[in-house]
Amino acid sequence: GAVVSQHPSRVICKSGTSVKIECRSLDFQATTMFWYRQFPKQSLMLMATSNEGSKATYEQGVEKDKFLINHASLTLSTLTVTSAHPEDSSFYICSARDWNYGYTFGSGTRLTVV
Amino acid sequence: EDKVVQSPLSLVVHEGDTVTLNCSYEVTNFRSLLWYKQEKKAPTFLFMLTSSGIEKKSGRLSSILDKKELFSILNITATQTGDSAVYLCAVDVDRGSTLGRLYFGRGTQLTVWP
Numbered sequence: 064g065a066v067v068s069q070h071p072s073r074v075i076c077k078s079g080t081s082v083k084i085e086c087r088s089l090d091f092q093a094t095t096m097f098w099y100r101q102f103p104k105q106s107l108m109l110m111a112t113s114n115e116g117s118k119a120t121y122e123q124g125v126e127k128d129k130f131l132i133n134h135a136s137l138t139l140s141t142l143t144v145t146s147a148h149p150e151d152s153s154f155y156i157c158s159a160r161d162w163n164y165g166y167t168f169g170s171g172t173r174l175t176v177v
Numbered sequence: 178e179d180k181v182v183q184s185p186l187s188l189v190v191h192e193g194d195t196v197t198l199n200c201s202y203e204v205t206n207f208r209s210l211l212w213y214k215q216e217k218k219a220p221t222f223l224f225m226l227t228s229s230g231i232e233k234k235s236g237r238l239s240s241i242l243d244k245k246e247l248f249s250i251l252n253i254t255a256t257q258t259g260d261s262a263v264y265l266c267a268v269d270v271d272r273g274s275t276l277g278r279l280y281f282g283r284g285t286q287l288t289v290w291p
Contacts, residue, residue, distance in 0.1 A: 069219075097278065106265065106281040107220070156219050158279075166211070166269075166279060168219040 065091050067159045069169025076147055076176055084142045084172045086157030092137035093159035097166075098130070101154040113140050147176040180204050183266050183282035191290050194256050198285045200266030201248040208277055210242055210249050213265040215284070220265055223251070256289045263287070 066089040076082050086096060095114050099107040111127075113119040113134035121127045129151075131143040140159075144151055157169040184199045202210065209227045213220035224233045226242035226249060233240050237256075242249045253260055263284040271277050 104286075106283040107267075107279075108281075109278060112278060160277070165225065166222075168221075171219045 065159070065161065065165075065167040067093075067157065067167045067169040069157050069172060071172055072170060073173045074175070076174070078148055078176055079146055081143055081145045082147055082174060084144075084155055084157070084174075086140045086142070086159070086169050088138045088159045088161070088167070091159075091161050093140075093161055094137060095160045096134055096140040097158040097160070098132060098140075098142050099156045099158065101156060101171075107156060110142075144174065147174070149176045152176045180280045181266055181268050181282035183264075183285050185285060186283060187286045187288075189288045189290065190256055192257055194289075195252065195254045196256060196287060198251040198253075198264050198266075198287070199248065200250070200282055202266075202268045202280070203247060204268050204270050204280060206271040207244070208269040208271045211267045211269060211279070212240055212249075212251050213267065215263045215265055216261075223264075253287075256287075258289050258291050261287060261289045 068087045097112050098110045100110050101107050109122050110125045111119045111121045111132050113132045115134050115137050119132035134140040152175050154171055154173050156171040158166050160166050181202045209225050211225050212223040224240045229244040237254045240251045263286050265284045266282040267279040269277050
């Protein structure tokens with residue numbers, strides 16, 4: 064089946080630094096990838112949709128300059144949290160969609176900003 | 178506004194009990210409804226429902242969709258402690274060339290006591 068690899072699984076960074084999270088589709092080409100954020104006891108909130116080779120579409124209220132998304136190839140999308148602050152601490156999950164495999168989720172990244 | 182509403186938000190049962198989890202939705206361009214199980218990390222896929230009245234089964238789990246009343250239920254019979262998790266309902270919405278997006282409910286936290 065389809066596999067999406069996400070790393071790192073856990074990262075702790077200092078306030079003001081940037082963190083990059085990678086999401087790779089291992090055995091299929093993902094023309095579209097999604098980035099979600101999940102706070103404790105809350106559901107997954109879509110942050111942005113990225114299409115290979117074009118700019119990401121951000122959901123309302125998500126700062127595009129703070130959460131930089133790059134989808135440069137059919138198998139890799141990255142999310143960079145720039146100038147991270149403690150309130151950015153959260154669980155970030157990527158998902159890839161392909162016409163054949165539907166939605167496949169990465170294993171998630173637990174970001175803690177101290 | 179909540180597009181996908183799950184109930185109950187929390188449920189505690191004993192092993193062997195049967196549980197029913199509810200999901201109602203209100204979206205345009207509905208494509209499918211999906212159920213996921215989330216245990217600390219990323220969601221794992223359970224079912225995808227596209228047609229009304231057709232029950233899908235996988236072991237002790239089953240699910241059905243009512244597109245007229247806009248809801249779905251997930252049943253778990255003879256619950257086991259390993260069923261303890263958050264169960265997420267998501268609705269896939271068609272957005273044309275971007276392959277759609279998922280709207281998630283807040284989830285039902287199921288706890289099964291031995």
